[in-house]
Amino acid sequence: MTGWIGGLQVRRTDRGQTPVADFLCTACGTFRRITGRDKVRDFVHANPITDHRATCSANQKGTTQR
Numbered sequence: 001m002t003g004w005i006g007g008l009q010v011r012r013t014d015r016g017q018t019p020v021a022d023f024l025c026t027a028c029g030t031f032r033r034i035t036g037r038d039k040v041r042d043f044v045h046a047n048p049i050t051d052h053r054a055t056c057s058a059n060q061k062g063t064t065q066r
């Protein structure tokens, strides 16, 4: 099984009600920030971690050793 390669965190800005979703893949360093209620909802709904795993550049090279 593949280990945890990143994280998805959803929070709200201090001012207003705008949700912010941060996605970070620690394997390849990809970082995405999504803001806006509809966009965040769609983004989370699409399983970005699973989705990213299929396209992760670190994953495509096979086992990464540091």
Ligand SMILES: [Zn+2]
Binding pocket: 025, 026, 027, 028, 029, 030, 052, 055, 056, 057, 058, 059
């Ligand atoms: Zn990645």
